[in-house]
Amino acid sequence: MDFSAINPVTLIASLIVASTPILLAALGELVVEKAGVLNLGVEGMMITGAIFGFAISVTVANPSLAPGLQPWLDPWMSPWMAPWLGMIGAAIGGAFMAFLFGLLTQYFLSNQVATGLALTLFGLGLSALLGQGYVGLKPPSFPKLDIPALTEIPYIGPMLLNHDYMVYVSLLLVLAVWYFLKFTRGGLVLRAVGENHDAAHAIGYNVTRIRLMAILFGGACAGLGGAYLSLVRVPQWTEGMTAGAGWIALALVVFASWKPWRLILGAYLFGGVTILQLNFQAVGVTIPAAYLSMAPYVVTILVLVIMSGDRSSAPASLGRVFHASH
Amino acid sequence: MKFMKTLATGVAIAVGLSGAALAADKVKVGFVYVGPVGDGGWTYEHNQGRLAVEAELGDAVETIYQESVPEGADAEAVLTQMALGGADLIFTTSFGYMDPTLAVAAKFPNVKFEHATGFKRSDNVSTYSARFYEGRAVQGLIAGRMTKTNKIGYIGSFPIPEVIRGINSAYIHAKKVNPDVEFSVIWAYTWFDPAKEADAATALIETGHDVILQHTDSTAPQAAAEKVGNIITFGQASDMAEYGPLPRVSSIIDNWAPYYIARTKAVIDGTWASTDTWDGIGAGMVGIGDISSAVPADVRAEAEALRDSIASGAYQPFTGPVNKQDGSVWLAAGETADDGTLAGMGFYVEGLTGEIPN
Numbered sequence: 001m002d003f004s005a006i007n008p009v010t011l012i013a014s015l016i017v018a019s020t021p022i023l024l025a026a027l028g029e030l031v032v033e034k035a036g037v038l039n040l041g042v043e044g045m046m047i048t049g050a051i052f053g054f055a056i057s058v059t060v061a062n063p064s065l066a067p068g069l070q071p072w073l074d075p076w077m078s079p080w081m082a083p084w085l086g087m088i089g090a091a092i093g094g095a096f097m098a099f100l101f102g103l104l105t106q107y108f109l110s111n112q113v114a115t116g117l118a119l120t121l122f123g124l125g126l127s128a129l130l131g132q133g134y135v136g137l138k139p140p141s142f143p144k145l146d147i148p149a150l151t152e153i154p155y156i157g158p159m160l161l162n163h164d165y166m167v168y169v170s171l172l173l174v175l176a177v178w179y180f181l182k183f184t185r186g187g188l189v190l191r192a193v194g195e196n197h198d199a200a201h202a203i204g205y206n207v208t209r210i211r212l213m214a215i216l217f218g219g220a221c222a223g224l225g226g227a228y229l230s231l232v233r234v235p236q237w238t239e240g241m242t243a244g245a246g247w248i249a250l251a252l253v254v255f256a257s258w259k260p261w262r263l264i265l266g267a268y269l270f271g272g273v274t275i276l277q278l279n280f281q282a283v284g285v286t287i288p289a290a291y292l293s294m295a296p297y298v299v300t301i302l303v304l305v306i307m308s309g310d311r312s313s314a315p316a317s318l319g320r321v322f323h324a325s326h
Numbered sequence: 327m328k329f330m331k332t333l334a335t336g337v338a339i340a341v342g343l344s345g346a347a348l349a350a351d352k353v354k355v356g357f358v359y360v361g362p363v364g365d366g367g368w369t370y371e372h373n374q375g376r377l378a379v380e381a382e383l384g385d386a387v388e389t390i391y392q393e394s395v396p397e398g399a400d401a402e403a404v405l406t407q408m409a410l411g412g413a414d415l416i417f418t419t420s421f422g423y424m425d426p427t428l429a430v431a432a433k434f435p436n437v438k439f440e441h442a443t444g445f446k447r448s449d450n451v452s453t454y455s456a457r458f459y460e461g462r463a464v465q466g467l468i469a470g471r472m473t474k475t476n477k478i479g480y481i482g483s484f485p486i487p488e489v490i491r492g493i494n495s496a497y498i499h500a501k502k503v504n505p506d507v508e509f510s511v512i513w514a515y516t517w518f519d520p521a522k523e524a525d526a527a528t529a530l531i532e533t534g535h536d537v538i539l540q541h542t543d544s545t546a547p548q549a550a551a552e553k554v555g556n557i558i559t560f561g562q563a564s565d566m567a568e569y570g571p572l573p574r575v576s577s578i579i580d581n582w583a584p585y586y587i588a589r590t591k592a593v594i595d596g597t598w599a600s601t602d603t604w605d606g607i608g609a610g611m612v613g614i615g616d617i618s619s620a621v622p623a624d625v626r627a628e629a630e631a632l633r634d635s636i637a638s639g640a641y642q643p644f645t646g647p648v649n650k651q652d653g654s655v656w657l658a659a660g661e662t663a664d665d666g667t668l669a670g671m672g673f674y675v676e677g678l679t680g681e682i683p684n
Contacts, residue, residue: 005533014532018525128364135366136545136568138552234524236549239364240394243519274522278529281512282479289485289513289683 005283011275012159016167017233019271021046021225024170025249026256026263027177028094028221033253034181035214036194036317040116041101042222043246044123045094049223050230051127052093054134054237057086061140082140087166087227094223095216097123102215106208109321124240134237142166142232164232166224171264173221178260190214194315197322207322222246255304258314262307270300353594355379355586356413357391358404360420361518361543368517368543368563368580369393372419372442375582382587386594394518397422405430409437415593417586418442420517421486427451438598440589443488445669447600454585457606458488459495459668460636461578462539463643464614464629465560468576469537470500470507471625472558479530480511481523481540481547485683487671489541494675495643496539499632501677509678510535520546527551527559538573548574558620565615576629577615585611604665607637644668649676 025042032039039045059065061082101119104110142164145151150161181187190210192200197207229245230237248270256262277292285292355376363373376389390413395404401423408416409430415438418427424444431439431451443455469478478500482489493511500507510533512526519542527538527547537558540547545566551557551573559569561577585603592598605611614633617626635641646657651674657663674682 007532010532014525014528018521021521128362131364135364136566138549141553229521234520234546234549235553236520236545238366238520238544238546239362240518241520241544241546243516243521245521275525275529278512278526279533282510282526282529282533282535284510284680286681288681290515293513293515 003283006279009155009159011279013163015268015272015275016160016163017271018275019267020167020170021228021233022245022249022252022270023263023267024173024225024228025222025246026252026267027170027174027260028218028225029249029253030256030258030260030263031177031181031190031221032214032218033318034194034258034315035190035211036197036315036320036322037105037211037215038112038116038319039098039101039119039215039218040113040250041097041119041123041246042218042249043242043244044120045097045219045222046123046226046229046246046249047127047240047242048097048123049090049094049226050241051131051134051226051237052223053086053090053227054137054139054230055130056089057082057139057231058134058137060085062137080143083142083231086139086231087224090223090227091220092223094219094221094226096219098215098219098222099212101219102212105321106212106215109323112319112321120246128239131237131239135239137237139231139235141235166228166232170224170228174260174264181260191315194317197317197320201322201324207324211322222249225249252300252304254314255301255308257304257308262304265307266300266304269303270296273299352388353383353386353415353590354411354413355387355389355590355593356408356411356416357389358395358401358408358416358418358420358423359391359393360395360397360422362393363391365518365543366545366564366566367561369419371564371580372417372582375586376417378583379586379590383590383594387590395423399426401426402430405439406433409434413437415440415590415598421484421488438593445487447602449600452589452600452602454589454603455488456580456582456611457604458578458580458612459491459643460606461612461614462492462495463499463636464633465539465576465578466496466499466501467503467632468560468617468621468625468629469496469539469558470502470504471628472575472621473500473504473507473537475534475536476504476506476508477533477535478507478509478537478539479527479533479535480509481526481530481538481542482511482513483517483542484515485513487669490674490682491668491671492539492541493678494671497678498648498675499643503628511678511680513683514542516542518543520544523547524550528554531557545569561615567615570616571618571620574618575621576617579613579615581611581613604669607633608639650674651676651678 104115105112144164151157193207193210201207252266256266273296277295357376359369361369392404395401417440419442421443427439427441439451441453444453497509514526523542523546527550531554540562548559548569551559557573558575559573561574563580565577565579566574642662644663646661647659648657650656
């Protein structure tokens with residue numbers, strides 16, 4: 001056992017990378033649930049985002065893959081554009097899947113649980129189909145924040161200030177969602193729809209449209225989370241590569257009691273203990289590997305359950321079907 | 327409602343019967359996979375074997391498969407469904423399907439089952455596996471010669487004999503060419519989770535390991551190693567040539583096609599019987615992928631010589647003197663391990679650190 005082999009700087013840097021996909025996906029689901037909709041299709045939207053982001057990124061970076069597109073792509077060939085276009089494509093892909101869900105549950109009033117599960121299965125299948133030509137390709141590397149004065153700060157620099165831009169985008173998104181839900185009129189309306197859709201409807205808000213917008217945002221976030229996996233964290237395309245991350249994101253929303261800041265805590269705790277246990281194993285810590293392996297789940301649940309002692313509860317209309325005639 | 331139910335049952339029976347009548351002239355072969363067919367590794371190669379059966383036997387067979395079937399109780403439902411669906415022969419391609427396979431086989435005595443990498447058989451359950459540890463010996467040699475930090479990382483999936491054999495074999499042969507070498511094993515507790523596999527590879531790299539061996543199914547560790555640079559990896563189950571010449575310097579390739587074709591033919595001919603097959607490099611079930619240009623010529627020649635001596639049977643990777651981790655003698659000088667001990671291997675050899683989880 002040699003703890004000195006574990007470098008806390010790289011450990012924390014890896015932890016942040018490992019946490020970002022579930023943070024993004026959970027943030028989207030939080031907004032959806034705040035609007036009173038339970039979308040269990042996070043996994044399906046994530047994996048769709050993963051392949052959309054990967055395919056677009058790789059195609060833009062290697063125009064030879066799509067000769068027909070070449071004249072269109074040339075102006076976009078800067079190394080900056082490929083990853084960002086990939087991320088935007090991933091958000092659109094995720095939102096497209098979410099749109100299907102929204103259409104079925106909000107307009108055709110289908111069961112949200114069943115539709116969400118179907119969305120996961122559909123996403124896994126669709127992404128496998130779309131991804132057939134992309135196995136074994138290497139995506140362009142994602143641009144990193146690299147401001148010499150900041151990056152060179154001892155410890156803090158490489159730990160926190162030298163990540164790919166998506167890490168900061170995800171944190172800014174959390175901030176934005178928190179601000180939106182807490183301080184804006186739009187956020188108040190969205191929460192009203194989630195707490196009591198009949199009352200919101202009675203005072204003239206279009207419940208269905210507000211929910212659909214929340215669902216689209218949720219899908220876009222899940223898509224970003226998926227693309228973060230395929231473009232930054234792994235980085236490659238493999239069928240089924242989300243491997244349950246969407247379900248962890250779903251659980252995280254509940255354990256974070258629908259509070260954006262707790263999502264950061266939960267996601268980083270989960271990612272952190274995951275990375276820590278792998279590092280412990282790598283240097284041969286004598287704790288049995290089975291305990292180390294279950295630690296991320298146990299620690300995250302424990303901490304968040306203890307924190308949720310303030311009786312924050314689920315949005316009252318969560319998962320209930322709304323129809324204006326009722 | 328009752329009428330509808332009766333009608334539905336009637337239709338179901340009629341469809342079932344016509345299905346059975348149609349299927350009578352074709353042998354239906356089912357495959358149960360632990361990951362997706364596009365994993366680029368283990369399941370990919372099993373699916374290549376399935377496609378080879380279709381190509382070879384054409385109209386005489388019909389194949390079906392189910393991907394990403396969890397190990398354990400869920401597998402029983404999938405197997406039962408396949409057997410009820412008229413499958414004549416079912417290949418269950420992961421260790422964790424062992425007990426479900428036997429349980430379902432007992433209920434369907436007329437269906438033949440083949441379980442990969444297990445050790446429990448019955449009248450209608452065969453087992454088959456490949457001697458991957460032969461390939462691990464070649465990897466160990468290359469790893470021992472190529473490492474600069476003398477620290478080699480190994481991503482294990484589950485602590486089962488199959489994986490432990492690979493670790494032991496790689497370690498013995500790395501140590502033989504480089505006495506200073508140390509192994510660190512990370513148990514991922516999954517066969518397929520690209521993000522976790524990549525994280526495990528990254529953790530090993532960040533703690534100073536410059537050679538990564540993997541016993542998980544996806545190409546994610548290769549991608550993680552490529553991202554860092556100057557790391558050496560080996561393709562697992564499949565060639566993973568797209569990550570060569572660096573980080574992937576060689577690979578173990580599983581070749582199930584000849585076996586799958588032979589066993590399907592046996593069902594067609596009516597000669598199928600429960601057996602235990604365990605073939606290695608010599609029989610072609612285990613292939614060693616091209617050793618890339620990143621490996622110096624002398625190391626390459628040494629590795630190929632080892633491969634050839636294993637293939638010819640002149641050398642067995644577990645040849646004494648070998649001690650167990652606790653220092654007790656396992657194999658005396660010149661003694662080779664018997665298949666029984668290898669099949670149930672639950673201990674590390676001397677020099678490996680850490681404990682095998684239960």
